[in-house]
Amino acid sequence: MSWRLSRGDIAGLRILFSVGIFYGLISVLVYSIIHMKFITPLGMEAPLDRFSEGRAVEHVRVLSKDIGGRQEGRQGLKQAAQYIKRQLEMMKERAQPGIRIEIEETIVNGSFNMVFLRHGISLAYRNHKNIIMRISSVDSGENDTAVLVNGHFDTPPGSPGAGDCGSCVASMLELARLSIDSGWIPPRPVIFLFNGAEELFMLGSHGFITTHRWNETVGAFINIEASGTGGFDFVCQSGPGSWPSYVYAQSALYPMANSAAQDLFGIIPGDTDYRMFAQDFGDIPGLDIIFLLGGYFYHTASDTVERLLPGSIQARGDNLLRIIKAFTNSSNLQNAHERRLRSAVNRSDNEHAVFFDYLSWFLIYYSREQAMLLHSFPLVIFFLVPLLLRFPTWGLTCCFATFNDFLKGMLYHTFAILLGIVFPVAFAVIRLLFSGQSMN
Numbered sequence: 001m002s003w004r005l006s007r008g009d010i011a012g013l014r015i016l017f018s019v020g021i022f023y024g025l026i027s028v029l030v031y032s033i034i035h036m037k038f039i040t041p042l043g044m045e046a047p048l049d050r051f052s053e054g055r056a057v058e059h060v061r062v063l064s065k066d067i068g069g070r071q072e073g074r075q076g077l078k079q080a081a082q083y084i085k086r087q088l089e090m091m092k093e094r095a096q097p098g099i100r101i102e103i104e105e106t107i108v109n110g111s112f113n114m115v116f117l118r119h120g121i122s123l124a125y126r127n128h129k130n131i132i133m134r135i136s137s138v139d140s141g142e143n144d145t146a147v148l149v150n151g152h153f154d155t156p157p158g159s160p161g162a163g164d165c166g167s168c169v170a171s172m173l174e175l176a177r178l179s180i181d182s183g184w185i186p187p188r189p190v191i192f193l194f195n196g197a198e199e200l201f202m203l204g205s206h207g208f209i210t211t212h213r214w215n216e217t218v219g220a221f222i223n224i225e226a227s228g229t230g231g232f233d234f235v236c237q238s239g240p241g242s243w244p245s246y247v248y249a250q251s252a253l254y255p256m257a258n259s260a261a262q263d264l265f266g267i268i269p270g271d272t273d274y275r276m277f278a279q280d281f282g283d284i285p286g287l288d289i290i291f292l293l294g295g296y297f298y299h300t301a302s303d304t305v306e307r308l309l310p311g312s313i314q315a316r317g318d319n320l321l322r323i324i325k326a327f328t329n330s331s332n333l334q335n336a337h338e339r340r341l342r343s344a345v346n347r348s349d350n351e352h353a354v355f356f357d358y359l360s361w362f363l364i365y366y367s368r369e370q371a372m373l374l375h376s377f378p379l380v381i382f383f384l385v386p387l388l389l390r391f392p393t394w395g396l397t398c399c400f401a402t403f404n405d406f407l408k409g410m411l412y413h414t415f416a417i418l419l420g421i422v423f424p425v426a427f428a429v430i431r432l433l434f435s436g437q438s439m440n
Contacts, residue, residue, distance in 0.1 A: 033359050035293070036309055036312050039311030041053035051317035057305065059170035060167055061305050062083060063080055063083070063169060064303075064304060067079045070161055071154060072128070072197060077196060080153045080196075081194075084153060084173070085103065085105055088173075088176065095180050096180075099137070100134075101133065102132075102133070107129055108207020110203075110206060110207055112281075123203070125200070125203045128203050130193060130194065130204050135176070137187075140188075140189055143217055144188060144217065146191050147186075147190050147191070148222070149192050150205060151169050151171070151193075151223075152169075152197070152273065153194055161303060163226040167312075167316075168225060169194060171224060172224065174317055178321065188219070188328040215282075215336075216336040216337065217336075218336070220286055221282075222287050223273045224316075225288065226290060227298045228292050228293045229309055230293050230313070231292055232256040233289050234256050234292050235261070236262065236265055237274050241285055241351065242351055242353040245355055245365070247326050249365040251325070253319050255361075256319075256357055282336075284336075284339075289316075291312060351368050354366055383406075387402060
């Protein structure tokens with residue numbers, strides 16, 4: 001008895017084969033984008049008016065290799081602060097007329113209560129060091145509304161801290177250099193805060209936002225973080241309100257963001273300086289931007305400069321430069337006093353928008369009101385289509401058949417959700433067993 005394929009079987013196999021090829025091509029494309037293959041990092045010899053990953057990586061090399069041991073109480077943390085301050089002072093010497101550069105080394109002390117992982121914690125601290133640079137026009141005033149860029153230079157014990165967060169400090173140093181060497185005069189002051197105590201429950205940022213004389217002038221902030229060694233520089237949190245994410249959507253060269261990340265961030269056993277600025281003490285609109293790829297090196301001895309993914313810092317720098325310029329030019333930038341007056345007169349914008357990028361090519365952005373409408377369409381289609389298909393033969397038998405269609409659809413969706421959970425977990429276990437390396 002011969003076994004032969006029908007025309008329908010052949011057509012089905014062709015479709016399956018085409019889908020497999022398409023899936024393979026998309027997988028290769030996504031892999032290349034996630035691993036920054038589309039970014040060409042600029043070297044040490046790059047023009048001075050361009051952000052250079054090569055120059056930034058050299059800062060990372062000094063901080064993580066030549067200095068190392070940047071934990072509170074160790075000499076490495078003091079040496080890192082001295083190195084950062086020395087680099088900033090060299091930039092100040094090159095500043096053109098019309099630009100005011102202010103550099104401070106501040107010691108912060110304080111105490112506060114917080115809830116972390118559902119546990120109440122009381123913290124008191126003293127003698128933690130922050131390095132601050134403020135770039136402004138010579139015509140600007142002391143109390144002019146400013147944009148804050150924050151990153152920390154301390155590391156957890158046992159980690160060289162190349163990704164977390166030497167890459168953040170290096171990016172900020174290169175951005176500060178670029179701002180000065182390019183002759184850009186910011187329309188609003190830009191404050192670079194290099195804080196020396198983030199790993200210890202965000203003490204450095206708390207010290208700045210509660211005690212520094214410029215704390216009330218901050219109208220928006222960008223917190224730079226890393227829980228890996230590169231890849232997407234992902235917007236994991238934004239707010240209060242939708243304005244910061246809208247500025248990002250309008251200005252980012254390589255948009256890497258998803259509003260769903262903020263909904264999931266609360267279940268992650270960790271925190272960033274974003275909390276101090278936007279939630280607990282500052283109520284300042286801002287962005288929390290984090291390296292995510294290479295999470296298995298995070299807070300380990302393997303977080304070295306050699307692990308940094310080429311192209312990641314270049315994409316971060318190109319993005320941040322455009323975002324900083326967009327913030328400084330925004331009419332929505334308000335200092336603490338202006339924000340308090342606005343909330344007293346009008347209801348403040350506490351709504352978070354819905355946004356997501358497509359392969360870092362572009363970002364889709366819409367409000368929660370629009371989301372309620374758009375996201376209702378699939379539900380309407382789910383309920384109406386079976387009714388419309390059986391409408392010509394409507395009757396008691398048709399009602400039972402329609403109800404059966406609804407049940408099958410719900411079962412298929414439930415099965416798909418379960419597979420979406422089981423398959424990634426299974427592949428993660430298989431990878432760990434055969435490669436000895438967990439998934440990111």
